[in-house]
Amino acid sequence: MKADARVYDRIREALSRPGQGSSDLDLNGAGGIADPSKLRPAGVLVPLIERDGQVNVILTKRTSHLKHHPGQIAFPGGKVEPTDADVTAAALRESHEEIGLPPELVEVLGYLPKHETVSVFSMTPVVARVTADFVKRPEPGEVEEAFEVPLAHLLDPANYLVHGRRWRGQRRYYYAVPYGPYYIWGATARICRVLADRMA
Numbered sequence: 001m002k003a004d005a006r007v008y009d010r011i012r013e014a015l016s017r018p019g020q021g022s023s024d025l026d027l028n029g030a031g032g033i034a035d036p037s038k039l040r041p042a043g044v045l046v047p048l049i050e051r052d053g054q055v056n057v058i059l060t061k062r063t064s065h066l067k068h069h070p071g072q073i074a075f076p077g078g079k080v081e082p083t084d085a086d087v088t089a090a091a092l093r094e095s096h097e098e099i100g101l102p103p104e105l106v107e108v109l110g111y112l113p114k115h116e117t118v119s120v121f122s123m124t125p126v127v128a129r130v131t132a133d134f135v136k137r138p139e140p141g142e143v144e145e146a147f148e149v150p151l152a153h154l155l156d157p158a159n160y161l162v163h164g165r166r167w168r169g170q171r172r173y174y175y176a177v178p179y180g181p182y183y184i185w186g187a188t189a190r191i192c193r194v195l196a197d198r199m200a
Contacts, residue, residue: 003050007151008109008129011048014198015110015127022190023116027162027173039122043087044077045095046195047106048151049130056148057192058130059184060098063144073184075191076101076146079121087124099146100137107131112194117187125191149179154192155199 047058062072076095084090088108095101112125136146153159154177163185164173175193176185184192 003053003055007055008048010199011127012109014195015112017198019113019194019198021113021115022194024118024174024187024190025172026190027175028170036122039116039120041080041087041090042078042121042123043080043084043089043091043094044075044123044125044191045091045101045106046075046112046125046127046191047095047101047130048109048128049133049148051148055151057151057154058099058101058136058146058148059182059188060138060143061145061147061182063140063142072186073182073188075125075188076143077123077126088126091124091126098139098143100135101130102134105131105134112191112198115187115191115194123187123191125195127195147182149182149184153177153179155196157193157196157200160189160193160196 048055049058060074060076062074076098077091078094080087080090084093092103092106096103107129109127109129112127115123117123138146159177161176162173163176164171174186175189177189177192
């Protein structure tokens with residue numbers, strides 16, 4: 001049983017509408033993260049794959065020994081390297097390296113507005129359909145696990161929570177959208193919430 005193909009038309013239409021960018025500090029009344037000229041470009045893939053009649057989103061859990069964001073849930077992707085033509089090329093390259101997703105199986109549906117991170121990246125989410133199943137091969141140096149979350153779970157605003165923790169001497173608030181044993185929060189949850197708001 002295949003998922004309703006119209007969901008991709010709805011996503012394309014939602015992504016085609018203009019919208020404001022987001023940031024890790026959106027819930028804290030703060031402005032931009034940094035001078036835009038100091039933000040480093042990055043691309044992350046929001047990969048949608050059909051499974052048992054529903055559309056799922058592929059996410060990764062970063063390995064616990066990493067210096068930055070160990071153990072956190074993330075989209076596959078990373079900074080734009082000099083060899084990358086653009087943010088889409090970076091997202092596709094990193095997705096292939098991190099989880100073994102062949103670029104030829106990726107159909108780009110559109111883009112969400114840029115998201116600014118406290119690690120001083122300007123991150124462009126590339127929303128895409130994975131056109132066929134593939135064997136996930138997590139890169140052991142970076143990815144502990146690649147797993148899937150139903151898109152319907154991430155599109156339901158009722159599943160989002162606002163949590164807080166101390167950061168640089170102040171209490172920082174952020175979105176979280178837990179799923180089973182996975183605590184999805186921070187930039188990943190914020191990007192998912194932007195998509196949910198677009199699709200509402």
